[in-house]
Amino acid sequence: MDGQKIQSKSKLTRTSSSLHRSSPTLRSSIHSFSSVAEADQVGRIITPLQLDEAKPKPKVKLLRAGSFRFTPGPRRFGSVLVLGTPAIYFYSRRGEMPASENLLVALIFIAIVLFFISKNKGLIILTVRRLTIQKNPQSAKPIQWFIGEEEGAAAAASATETASETKITREGVEFYNNGDYYEGEFYRGRCNGSGVYSYYLASGRYEGDWVEGKYDGYGIENWARGSKYRGQYRQGLRHGFGVYRFYTGDSYAGEWWNGQSHGVGVQSCMDGSCYFGEFKCGAKHGLGCYYFRNGDRYAGEYFGDKIHGFGVYHFANGHCYEGSWHEGCKQGHGMYTFRNGDMRCGEWDSGTLKAPLPPLTDSVLRTVQAARKAAENAIHLARVDEEVNRAVEAASRAATAARVAAVKAVENQMEGKFCDSA
Template identity: 85%
Template sequence: MDGQKAQSMSKLSRTSSSLLRSSPTPRSSIHSLSSVIEAEKWEKIAVPLQADEAKPKPKQRSFRTGSLRFSTGHRRLGSFLVLGTPAVYFFSLYSRREEVPTSENLLVALIFIAIVLFFISKNKGLIVLTVRRLTIQKNHRSEKPIQWFIGDEGGAAAAAAVAIETAPETKTTREGVEFYNNGDYYEGEFYRGRCNGSGVYSYYLASGRYEGDWVEGKCDGYGIESWARGSKYKGQYRQGLRHGFGVYRFYTGDSYAGEWWNGQSHGVGVQSCKDGSCYFGEFKCGAKHGLGCYYFRNGDRYAGEYFGDKIHGFGVYHFANGHYYEGSWHEGCKQGLGMYTFRNGCMKCGEWDSGTLKAALPPLTDSVLGAVQAARKAAENAIHLPRMDEQVNRAVEAASRAATAARVAAVKAVQNQMEGKLCEGS
């Protein structure tokens, strides 16, 4: 199953974002006086920038692109060069507009606008993240921020310990925003410096998000988790893992609805596949295990026992052509004692080995009848397993309400950060 949260959220695959870099453009001898004046302005601006670089600065978070390593400052410089080079060129053309026809001015302007729009479309996420970071740093520059290390060594527990140890009695926002070292960020409610209540957690590299309830820095309660490729889960969580009842719809078209335990399908549930096949029955640690019924896309159906995601034990298999087998199975093959009945009433009974009749026995042999009765009983118990539709539907409705509350809290969190509103941490 794709993107299950059987593992923790840190196990999600992540890919590094790309970075556009531009090399310095050689100046031409035909540059006008206005271009020279513009260069002098840049030199004046560069002097205080160099003075600021001499001051000690906090360690910047870096991004990996292939075998190179770029810091946040390099990314901003690359963005500035990509936008600044066409701007300077356009300004130089505009300064000698009496020499360039109006149609060429319009063409240059359209090219510049196209470059800007292309850059924004390719770096939309980076621009939004940078604006939020700058806004928060501007409003809280004088305060010592709480350091979080979700996804790094030590985890959220170590981060919470640092937060409480460094500022146990300081003011904190009830709804706030926190950025993490791996590029993820959280918007929502806090309690004692940790994610508590309702909030939205965005996976920066994995292009996904979680909207719902939080307890002590972990997903706990009800929520909705979604990814860019189209997979989505709605249901219950406990200690950061899918636990309880919920529905997971994969981007491939498959889905699972039922019970969850520690991030995996575990208990009774329904697994539906895009090809039309369907399984209803028991699961254990993400695999079909126990009693269940499988309806194949070709019309075959099986009811009986499973072990480790395979037909194993006793069960009844009905073929689409009218034949059926009752007896013992081993890893998906007829193995042991059983009876195969054709649609015309003829029977083949005895001991089977890897799907082939090894030793024929009369139909009324006690050992054969015992295997047939065990297969029929297992099939009946599988068919009458209790359905979990009502519990799943209630969990999905609760998850939708929790996601709505989380989105509202995220909006308040952004507003509080921008306006600098603080309240006493309780």
């Protein structure tokens, strides 16, 4: 066919002049785009190269497999090949030709075959391709037809590879032996990105960020009994800022370290009591203020979840104690002031005054001053409400992204698409 060259790379290169020729022979051998469906039956996908979407594209008709025409030269040699092969065979069998002439005829025959192959290389490739597809339809690969130079074809191939890389499925579903399952993003075969982890028999659920198979970043964790945590994680543990609400109605909002309340936070109880201050490994430790449900309040030092050290305790009836404490009891020097102004000073033992002393005694004054300073420092502790609120908002966003990834993972599972493990 005029102006066309069929190459072994299975692509068609046309010059601009060949597109304007419209001889009757050319029209009869070129088919419309409606014939592409017929080409799909033999495993070939034919798509035009889009060089520039902003520019108008010339109307190009694509060739179906089997619509190639031969030039007079290859057709004549093909006839010689078909008719000459039996003649050479019979002459050589009857012994009418000498051995040297048989060798010469064989060489001529081989030359004709090679010439025929060189001239019809594209047809031979397509024929072999069709036979392969008929034996194994799954071996068919898409074939693209291009208009333009080799550079355009290479650019199109690169664009196709880039597009295929961007369509890698990352969301999937994974089940575990204990009955738990994960729905979300994977990377290198592990939970990475956003995802939802559901515990066995719906006893709990985590929605949020993942790094190397562990909770890491921001997320929301719920339990069947009603407890809920929203905030930061690191290496699978609550770490950073967050809010934990217990199913009993109690809550803690503040800093976390390795899964425990650690740092500054606020613990609120269902009975109306509240503590604001420092924690260590899940216990009140350091400076803090406690507001009791009966109206009492304490500000000062804590140790191991108990009032311990120096502090000031105000009773709901108006009385006040300023001094030292040991495991929740008045212990050491201190001053007890009644609401009418009367005072009792001295050394205390397990909440009982054992050795009364005058109010202006140096040991009593030093202890009272230390208690008042500890109470003031506890009241003026820097609050972390703003950091906690930011962490809660980030956890809500991460949980939303995790739910979206879980939906995609379920859709991929239903459609038989499995996430890439690389």
